[in-house]
Amino acid sequence: MEAAIRLKSWDALRRACELEGNPYGVTLYEKEGLRASLVRALPKLPWFNTVSGLTQDTLTELDGALSMYQMEGIAPRLGVWATHLTPTLGAALYDRGFTPVGVGATLYAAAAPTPGTFAGVDVRELDAGEDRATFRAVLLEGYGFTNPAQRALAVLEHEGPGVRRYLARVDGQPAAAATLSAHDGVAFLAGAATRPEFRQRGAQAALIHRRLNDAARTCELVTVTTAFASASQRNLERQGLRVAQLKTLWAAWSSVGEQP
Incomplete structure (x- = not known):
């Protein structure tokens, strides 16, 4: 599941790095299972400047x-699976000036078709190149992204090779977007964004349901990430997903206004 999740964002950053002139200043670091990404154009956004695969x-x-981050003056975010967080590792992170700042959840379900109807909501999978402008507009408005670099990288990730795009309409109006990708029999649900005026109308529930059914045709498992104990987690659990693993998120003391 972790590989299916990681590869989607890693591939997008790799393609961004390969753009002529590397306009967003992307650097990728990978050694012995540890992976780190740095985006100079977005130094304050932790999900672009992250370290993963961290274990003892x-x-x-x-x-x-x-x-790599110190040379650029960027404070990274570290992600550590809860089952990998030993006292030794925690002490080592603390000694390097990091403190826990949040918890993320990875959920999963067996990929199996399920019945369901959602009144007033119509979900379509878009063909390659189809309705691209509408999909992008809904995705970016739903996320609330305004920074040009962040908008460009979001589009790059959610329209990459092998990424299936879905658009939900509520009463005929474009309301929400989502994506589906797969790796080694594991489907990954991502790109879930709803325009503010259409929230609480069932669009995301319909998108989850449609993607679960589509994933069942080719995959054994479905996975998704979200903030722990969030409204998104509750919505996913109503569709039958369950928590597989928790991840602790660590940031530098200086970036959260504290001192060790």
């Missing part, structure tokens, strides 16, 4: 990754 075994590679 990969701790020896952490300082090399951190030096």
